[in-house]
Amino acid sequence: MDEMIERPAAHWKHRVLELLYWRDVKASGLVFGSSLFLLLSLLSCSIISVLSYSTLALLSVTISFRTYRGVLQAVQKSDEGHPFKPYLDQDVALSKDVVQRHSDVVLSWINGALKELRRLFLVEDLIDSLKFAAFLWVLTYVGAWFNGLTLLILGLIGAFSGPIVYERHQAPIDQLVFTLRSQVKDVFSQIQAKVPGAKKKDE
Secondary structure, X not given: OHHHHHHHHHHHHHHHHHHHOOOOHHHHHHHHHHHHHHHHHHHHOOHHHHHHHHHHHHHHHHHHHHHHHHHHHHHHOXXXXXXXXXXXXXXXXXXXXXXXXXXXXXXXXXXXHHHHHHHHHOOOOHHHHHHHHHHHHHHHHHHHHOOHHHHHHHHHHHXXXXXXXXXXXXXXXXXXXXXXXXXXXHHHHHHHHHOOOOOOOOO
16 A cells, blocks of 8 residues: 555656756746746736636637637538547546545645644754744744735745756755754754753664
8 A cells, every 4th residue: 555655656756856947948947937926816806806807818719729729620611629639539538546545645744743843842852843933933023024925926936946956066055955954953953951851762
């Protein structure tokens, strides 16, 4: 069962990484452009309006293309049939097996997150809980500066630009991250040495 859960998770992870690293420029551009357009639209309109206008635009394109091809076939007296017939003949129904596999993946992620939150909130490890508290404290300032949609837009831009920047400048970025991690580790080591009960059990 675990292997069945890991397989679709690895497949989706591979697909996402290909998009973020722009291995297929057209696919990455389409996903990035449409996602950014959707988020920017939500800044000025409600989600209902954005979804309605987006689906209406898509429907207008398909109706216009269907009408155009119909007129063209009538003028040329051809018998090509429905222009979307290959897509209409495709099976779009989700099988129970596919739904079960992906629901198992989602369930495993949720269970993992719940276990980790329980561990952090019930202070199984004081240092890890302090790190989580510091992270939440930083988020309070981030939340005061940006709203949720702005953070999503910045996150989307970062997700599609960060991997490329890292791939091209890996050495200096790794050195900077190593230096920052060393400094943070030193700070928490000092806290661990001074705070009672902060030392881990295996020390």
